[in-house]
Amino acid sequence: MMTSNNIIKAIKFGIYSIVLAVPVFFIQTVLYPFAVPKTLLFQSIVEIIFFLWLGLIIFEPKYRLRFTPLSTTLLVFIGLVFLSAILGVDFYRSFWSSQDRMTGIFLIIHFLAFFMIATSLKKEINWQLVFSLSFLAGMLVSVGAFIQHFWFHDVQILQGWQRPGSTFGNPSFLAGYLLPNIFLGLWLLSQKINNQGKVILNKIVKSLAIFFISAVIAFEIYIVFLTQTRGAILGLVAGFLTIILYFILHKPLGEINHRVILGINLRKVATGCLILLLLFVGIFFTTRSAPLWQKLPGFSRLANFSLVQQQLTPRFIAWRIAWQSFLEKPVLGWGWENFNTVFDRHYDPNILTTTLEETHWDKPHNIFLEYLVTGGIFGFLAYIGIFAALFYELYKSKINQLLKILLLAAVMAYMVQNVVIFDTIGTLLMIFIILIFIDSEYVGNRDVSDKSGLKNKFISNFWYITIIFLLLACGLIPVYFINWRSFYADNQQYWGINYLLNRMPNESLVSYNNALAIPNPYRDYTRKDFVFNIVQTYKQGIIIPDFDGNLKKGFGEIKEIIKNHPEDYFYYNFLADLYNESSFGSDLSYLEEAEKLSSKALELSPKRQEILFVMAKTKLLKGNIKEAREIFEKSVAFNPAAADPHFFFGMMAYGTGDPKKGAEEIALAESLGRIPQSYNEAVILGDFVGDNGNYKKAIEYYKLAWKYNNYGVSDVWLKLAIAYFYNEQSDLARDSFFELSKRVTLKSLPIYNQLKPLFQSLKLDL
Secondary structure, eight states: OOOHHHHHHHHHHHHHHHHHHHHHOOOTTSSSTTHHHHHHHHHHHHHHHHHHHHHHHHHOGGGSOOOOHHHHHHHHHHHHHHHHHHTSSOHHHHHHOOTTTOOSHHHHHHHHHHHHHHHHHGGGSOHHHHHHHHHHHHHHHHHHHHHHHHTOTTSTTTOSOSSOOGGGTSHHHHHHHHHHHHHHHHHHHHHHHHSOOSSHHHHHHHHHHHHHHHHHHHHHHHHHHHTTOHHHHHHHHHHHHHHHHHHHHSOOOTTSTTOSSTTOOHHHHHHHHHHHHHHHHHHHHHSTTSHHHHTSTTHHHHHTOOTTOGGGHHHHHHHHHHHHHHHHSTTTOSOTTOHHHHHHHTOOGGGOSSOGGGGOOSSOSOHHHHHHHHHHHHHHHHHHHHHHHHHHHHHHSOOOHHHHHHHHHHHHHHHHHTTSSOOOHHHHHHHHHHHHHHHHHHHTTOOOOOOOOHHHHHOOHHHHHHHHHHHHHHHHHHIIIIIIHHHHHHHHHHHHHHHHHTTOHHHHHHHHHHHHTSOOTTHHHHHHHHHHHHHHHHHTTOOOTTHHHHHHHHHHHHHHHHHHOTTOHHHHHHHHHHHHHHHTTTOOHHHHHHHHHHHHHHHHSTTOHHHHHHHHHHHHHTTOHHHHHHHHHHHHHHOTTOHHHHHHHHHHHHHTTOHHHHHHHHHHHHHTTOOOOSHHHHHHHHHHHHHTTOHHHHHHHHHHHHHHTTTOSSHHHHHHHHHHHHTTOHHHHHHHHHHHHTTSOGGGSTTHHHHHHHHHHTTOOO
8 A cells, every 4th residue: 555654665765776876877888878877867766756755745744845044045046047048048958968968957956856855854864874875886986996997997888088987987077976975984984983882793793894984985085096086186185174174173072072083182183184284295296206106096197287287278268268258147147058158159279289179168177167157146156055055054953063074074075176177967966965964954853733644634545546656657757758768869879870880881870760760858969970970981981871861861950950059159060061071072062051151150159270170171172272271371370389270281281282281281280299080081191191202101191090990901901001012111011912812802903903013023922
């Protein structure tokens, strides 16, 4: 029989499941295997328990939301965020965010619901269990990071970062999640230490538990350093410094009374720790060039840190743009998750150093600046108000004094690391666990004037059960129509890309069409990948069924994206470049459209070199070499120290019959760290330098292209063998031709007669 107690048990089970399962959950067969599964799992559980909670509060008024300083500020914050999104530049992005982030208003509303549900249960939640489950999850992801770093860093699902990210896929996200868990672990440790065993067996178990928890805390601290995330390391130091200063500056702490551990005076211990910390910091900064620090995880990046280092230039530029954007719309900002749009409007060409990937910023990597830009001064003050309410409730509540200190330390660690990063599903989960606990303790078990439940006064048990099941069914609606559809579409998109990579175009098109046919909030990202990948695959010689039809369909999909995001330069430029790629030198019908799209993109981001590259390509395809050259010269002039403009200018010069300028620009690009980044770039550049007699350099580029092709059979293998021959490396040429002949019938090649003199010279009988 469905009773209130059963509903409460189901809700509590959902809360415990979130705490344990979300951090460790990932699925490989989706495009974003870490963020997407975690977020969708969290949202699904919250949606189910939220509608159960609605049924509960109908019949049990004591479980309804209480207006506390924290709950009020959270509601105000959500309201202001929603208002700023409505008045912002891209509400769709504000509400849903991007496919790889999924931190839009929709997720924030779920965290608010999570807060409302959990705080309503107050002390009925076993917080010792919650902290233990969170600590256990932290241990599991730490073990994953350790294994990844030392044994499986080459496994596909775990690779891509020299620093481990475990089930979060990113070292910064992992470290940010672990920080609060370390301080919760200290609380669990203190509980075990203060728990007196009455018999020998209990004392043994207690000793083992103390050893285990201590080891896990130390291990998690080690993993934070192993991630080499400077913000998290500084946050960790800030958290421990908070504890140290608390014990030094405050009077005896009530029930602690300076005797938490074996009667040791904690003020003296804290003073000693502060002195040691200051000495260590002094020694570290005076000896940071010593080889020792380069061998210690975390310390190497801190030792190499400098406010003038080149790697920090993009971040400082992004911060300056953020502040400038805030000043333009200071009241309610540009809308949640819309930093990318204002960043592009104020794009600074100096942010480009090597490749274009580093110029795309959807976050300022400073959460305080992010709230100023996206929410304006009101959104920022509402965000700060949440922490002001948190500190107030923490001060007023009757929480154990040591736990107060540790929670304060966890919050300080979170806030310090967010100076250089942004919130993710992991950090949001941890900070909301802390918010919920503090608010629950603040409210306490105060009874509400609850005369009788609605169930007892108005309706029968039958209708009671019926209403609960109807509400549960309502909870399953968003689970299916939003979360499941988003997951399935992401899964099909994953297979669409993988089938293309494995030269299976028919299967790929089926998967892509499945993904495109599913209405979900992130379909725009599937649309973009669909057309981009079929064009790139076709250029590599893979026959795409009904290529022209699918290409036109893809262009239509990109136009739909532009309708959804009219202020985003990227999609105008993206479509213009695709028109260029699809003109194939003869069909000029796309080029006029490409020029119009590029012009619109340049209006939205006037100084982006990336847009100029596309415009120049269009001019080249139309035969306007002089205008193309002028555009490339302009892109170089924007930032002469950037590598990409020199690289593309060099490619253009080679292609238009100016090998001297081409060699000069490519040499400049390589001196700045820019080499071919794809199979096509390496092959084309190899052809250019080889045609101009530089076979040694051609060999380098062909070998790089062969590497990009995973050393498989392709045209570049043949090109490499020919380059070896003309570079007078006969042995390598002979071996390459011989190995290639085992896989390809060379006599069937159209250029076989041209190759015969080479084979005869090498004495190859093929």
